[in-house]
Amino acid sequence: MTDKVILTTPTGEKTEKKLVCAFKSTSDEMPNIKNIPIVAIETGEMNGANYVLEFFWEQNGIYQSIDNEQAWGEVKKTIIDIINGKAEVEGVQ
Amino acid sequence: MTKVVLLKTPEISVTEEKKGKQIAVKENNIITLKDFYQKNTLAIQNSSTPTIDSVPQQNIANDNNNNKPQEKEDTTILQTVNNNSSINSTVTNTVGVQNPSVAPIEETPIKEQESENNEETPITNIPLESNPLPVSEATNAEEMDPELKEIKESLDQVILDLNNYKKKIKKLEEEVNQNLEKSREVLKDTQAAAKIMSIQQERQRQINEEQNKSATLTQEQSQILEKAVP
Numbered sequence: 017m018t019d020k021v022i023l024t025t026p027t028g029e030k031t032e033k034k035l036v037c038a039f040k041s042t043s044d045e046m047p048n049i050k051n052i053p054i055v056a057i058e059t060g061e062m063n064g065a066n067y068v069l070e071f072f073w074e075q076n077g078i079y080q081s082i083d084n085e086q087a088w089g090e091v092k093k094t095i096i097d098i099i100n101g102k103a104e105v106e107g108v109q
Numbered sequence: 110m111t112k113v114v115l116l117k118t119p120e121i122s123v124t125e126e127k128k129g130k131q132i133a134v135k136e137n138n139i140i141t142l143k144d145f146y147q148k149n150t151l152a153i154q155n156s157s158t159p160t161i162d163s164v165p166q167q168n169i170a171n172d173n174n175n176n177k178p179q180e181k182e183d184t185t186i187l188q189t190v191n192n193n194s195s196i197n198s199t200v201t202n203t204v205g206v207q208n209p210s211v212a213p214i215e216e217t218p219i220k221e222q223e224s225e226n227n228e229e230t231p232i233t234n235i236p237l238e239s240n241p242l243p244v245s246e247a248t249n250a251e252e253m254d255p256e257l258k259e260i261k262e263s264l265d266q267v268i269l270d271l272n273n274y275k276k277k278i279k280k281l282e283e284e285v286n287q288n289l290e291k292s293r294e295v296l297k298d299t300q301a302a303a304k305i306m307s308i309q310q311e312r313q314r315q316i317n318e319e320q321n322k323s324a325t326l327t328q329e330q331s332q333i334l335e336k337a338v339p
Contacts, residue, residue: 036142036143037142038117039116039146042113042114055116056142059131063133066134069131069132069139070128070129071129081130082129091130092132094111094113095142098141098142098145099141103145104111105115107114107115108117109117
């Protein structure tokens with residue numbers, strides 16, 4: 017199991033980043049992100065004493081910025097639930 | 110309970126060089142996330158059940174997190190989150206466990222984007238709370254909003270200023286580098302000119318020597334001629 021991902025831009029530029037988590041929510045309470053793959057990666061940047069994480073979701077087979085505010089809210093809620101031990105793992109794909 | 114399926118993702122393609130949405134998270138929360146991802150993924154991969162069965166996270170944590178400090182586990186287990194998906198949701202403890210890493214979730218200022226294409230990307234802290242907030246106090250938090258807002262605005266300003274300073278420093282660095290490059294070029298030209306001058310001087314010196322020799326020979330020749338003529 018690797019904890020690294022390679023981001024490939026449309027120009028073919030590859031960047032290796034540290035993967036924090038990759039998941040998809042299967043909860044009905046998260047309609048905007050249900051069954052959509054999401055990755056959380058470390059940017060390597062800091063915001064004060066905190067680490068900055070970057071999120072992408074898969075749309076049409078390609079990961080991109082989460083440009084839907086409701087979906088983004090659901091992603092944050094999922095992350096909070098995971099941190100608080102309130103997430104249930106249904107499997108690995 | 111949020112249900113998730115973990116994904117093995119060795120390589121991903123990004124549509125644009127646009128930054129994804131960002132949040133700022135405390136180190137221990139990143140560790141929690143990584144632990145959750147890695148241990149659950151490994152546990153399910155290594156388990157004898159090949160199908161995607163429902164695996165309660167807490168059971169996995171108990172089975173596999175033997176080296177995980179108990180205190181940290183308490184930190185995550187004993188928290189509840191107000192079911193508000195907005196950025197300003199508040200983390201509270203249901204049980205009054207003193208935990209220094211617990212703090213209210215607060216929205217941190219938007220980080221200034223360098224690229225024009227980059228859209229506004231909010232950075233949110235997901236720290237945990239240091240003291241459990243009773244429900245009444247949590248309700249009173251709304252009354253503190255103006256003060257928090259003021260603090261947040263001043264923080265926004267500070268971060269904007271910092272980013273502006275960073276930009277200025279970057280610009281100055283670029284200028285310094287350009288000047289350095291120019292200086293190097295000038296130095297190269299000067300060195301080349303000095304080399305040419307030294308070559309010319311050497312040639313001039315050789316010419317002078319030859320002229321001196323020639324003059325000496327002419328003088329000797331005339332002396333010989335004078336002696337030879339009666």
